[in-house]
Amino acid sequence: MNDNKYLTFITDEHLLYCISNLHSAYLKARSNVTKKNFYSNKVDTIKLTFDAKFNDIDEENLIQAEILRQIDKSFNNSIGTFHEQILGGIDGFEIGNLSGFDVKAADDTLFADIKNKHNTMNSSSAESLFQKLARYADNYKQAKCYWVQILAKGSFNERWTGEINGKEYSHSRVFKISGDQFYALLTGQEDALYQLYKVLPLAIENYLSSLNQQVASTKNSALDEIKSETIVSERSILDQITVENYGYYFGFDKL
Template sequence: MAYLPYLKDEIIQGLVKDVLMIGRKKKQAVIRDFEKNVIDPFSSLFDSAVSGVNHETWKNSEMVRQCQKTLTNHIGNLHQKILGSVVGWQDLGTGGVVDLVCHEKKIIAEVKNKYNTVTGGKLADQYNSLERLVTPKASQYKGYTSYFVNIIPKKPERFDTTFEPSDKDKGIKCPPNELIRITDGASFYQLVTGRKNALSELYEALPDIIEDIYRNDFNEPNFEIQDKSLFKQYFVNAYIEK
């Protein structure tokens, strides 16, 4: 049985494996270089005191934190690559003028992993960047609908609305434009795949994909993600409207 109804197994396996390889490599580097790097002696002391943990527990937590930072940076890229692998969509890679394009539907998108990845005045910059792509007559994306996608929204609500961030330089909000929109991850996954629960389907499949990769590719036949039901609650909290 396929992992996902909208993506071939070999594609999703390859994309997930790439992220796992990055995380495993970072973990090895953190373990190898932990004593070489300068650790904030003041912060570590206060962390230990406030958390009520010994040095070994604090050290393990710090190594997890360092690895998590690297993984978080690549999760947004994972979503971009998954969405760009759906039939009809194209991932334009890092450094492109935009992240995703679907010429058939005349849609372009900039994908961020979390609602606070871009904040403050940079939101207006993002608006202006999208406006320059879909408004000028000379642009190859003239008339396309552009989306600023926050995979993880601030609240567990689906939305697809005009993007109107504050422009601090002008002291006003950016003007509403139906071609410049902001949306959450669940809504955009539905837009791309045509499946209402596409993002949920991805989350449900990931444990099996990860376990299969560890067992078959990383030679850990007994590997199993612990406490999957507890981790799933974070997905529920992020996306299921109360």
């Protein structure tokens, strides 16, 4: 009898462990946005000016939204890791731990590289990935090797063939597969990814409520730092950001 509360294909403990890891990554991403981090790639204040006027957003909310966009970009990378850890917790499979693959079968009959979205690779990355999967297929004659797209443009499990960077690529045991079909392949349950989606809200709520102590709110400091500067300079928030990013440009020292 299966005593799991959430899913049949992984233990409750493993699911909550994966959620805990993702929560830690989120808190780290959120707390990392200091003014220095926020400015690290140069803030496009001309674009932000259009954003503010075209969307009728005040500057403070605009900058908060831009900071959240940066957090989201950082956090997105952790979602792929979440799926790797979930799939690696299925009986008979394990995660790669930076071994060149993301998930593999314990008996070496399957190797997989997991991308959260279908469009995260350029042609050079795709070529490199195909070559890597083909090497695994050549080294392990019983192995099927997969490029997994968790969020794909369709539902599929097919051989990965085609032209990449002007070269024809194909291998009898190199495949591309959508997230739903890969979850189904590893679990033997056709709707396994759907099951995960449905239990996540409850599992996340239970994880958060089970924390021994309230996690201190890790508020990013970038906006507070910028606002404190405006008190002294008497500039608008956007002007302050512009001066601190482009004060060395002709005329910008007049702000």
